[in-house]
Amino acid sequence: GGGGGGSGEWIGEGALYVKVMTDEQLEVLRRQIAIYATICEQLVEMHKAITAHHDSVAGMRLGNLYGDPLMASTSQKITARQRWTPTTMQLRLLEAMFNEGNGTPSKQKIKQITTELSQHGQISESNVYNWFQNRRARLKRKQMVALVSNTESEVEADEESPDEKKPRPNSYHQECMLVG
């Protein structure tokens, strides 16, 4: 499974955390994931048991499922992709390096990274270079947007009386996900 790194990735500096989901909602979420995990385990075991006797079943193999589940979406099979797509492993390593900070990698550093990542799939130095450029640019843009919306919220909050509560459509991002 793609468990995601240390807590540092999830907790920003100086952020204030308030409980958004109730314990019941968290439990629903946990159960939904657990159901998938259970089914996966059973099916994998079943598959192993079967292929122990019949090493090939209708040409289907689990194979790449273990390898790159993120890329297992249906459409991406036959056509050779024309642009580089990082494998899950490459992405994880890149993210880790990015989170370490240290700014933009030097040319020498990029060479080293490329060599390292090429053990996990096709990659070129320009891919690495572009990736860092894009990652940085988009993070910055996102932060700017967040800053603006935060400022607006504060301004609005100042103009309203504290007792008054206003429906904020901005929170719709959260209510849609994982609702069964």
Place this chain on the structure above:
Amino acid sequence: GGGGGGSGEWIGEGALYVKVMTDEQLEVLRRQIAIYATICEQLVEMHKAITAHHDSVAGMRLGNLYGDPLMASTSQKITARQRWTPTTMQLRLLEAMFNEGNGTPSKQKIKQITTELSQHGQISESNVYNWFQNRRARLKRKQMVALVSNTESEVEADEESPDEKKPRPNSYHQECMLVG
């Protein structure tokens, strides 16, 4: 919509909601769940194919797992991502702006447009940004297709199909890689 249940199940009365996870973190979470969903779907299909030949496998059965309401999300998966849909009024205004103001709006302009359009429904700056990007790109593609179909009789010697893309020179290679 994000599927079943009124918002009352998720939003308590009088509760104040603050964003605890960034959109990026939410996306990571969604993808992690989606991994399970994808694996499960494929494994279930595999299981069906297998049990078509062996109707009893070592006493293991999925049983009611298929019937689980959380699993039977044929119409709306729990991992489905919500996506903005412009209202007719928003769409009309966007089209008008696109037709008059040539080119992609600046960030400042986008902010203004967003504020204006939010009077006609939920919308964010990235929605506006994406809309203009897509509108422009698709118009260009349509024009190119039209152009190709107009001139195809003249340039039939060219073996290149319209779908094929020409790899463009990479600036990183030009500026950095070939040095030394």
Place this chain on the structure above:
DNA sequence: AATATATGAATGAACG
């Protein structure tokens, strides 16, 4: 219901 299309969003690559 299954398939096809339209389109919002994500992202690799390129430009100035």
Place this chain on the structure above:
DNA sequence: CGTTCATTCATATATT
């Protein structure tokens, strides 16, 4: 580096 372009992915909607 910030911005823009081009392609791809995923989902909502339309069609059969």
